[in-house]
Amino acid sequence: MNLSKKTYAAARRIPPGQVATYADLAYAIGHPRAWRHVGSILGQNRDVKTPCHRVIRSDGRVGGFGFPGGTAQKIKKLRGEGIRISGDRIELQRYRISSPRLLAVRS
């Protein structure tokens, strides 16, 4: 299982109405310093079943979105799950998963 698949698997574990940061995902897949690459991986995702819109920046900003519509569409989907967003900012302490361990993928 390569990093890409692990990353997608971890993303699929994020519950609706909650978010995780790119760094959280990196931690979950066992590469805590590879957050930069996690972004690249999600950028390659073309599988609509993977809820990659729930992955945001650790500064509380929404970040990018590779599907048509870009960031605007990402915000739309998040709002559709009940997440409040002002501008492109999210209240991290309110919606972020309690622990990235919850997303951990074994081997």
Place this chain on the structure above:
DNA sequence: CCACTGACGCGAC
């Protein structure tokens, strides 16, 4: 094999 390259993070200022 080598050199980019990102849906990023964080400290400085």
Place this chain on the structure above:
DNA sequence: CGTCGCGCCAGTG
């Protein structure tokens, strides 16, 4: 508060 600059690292060509 905001912006800038440098570091990050696995995949891709």
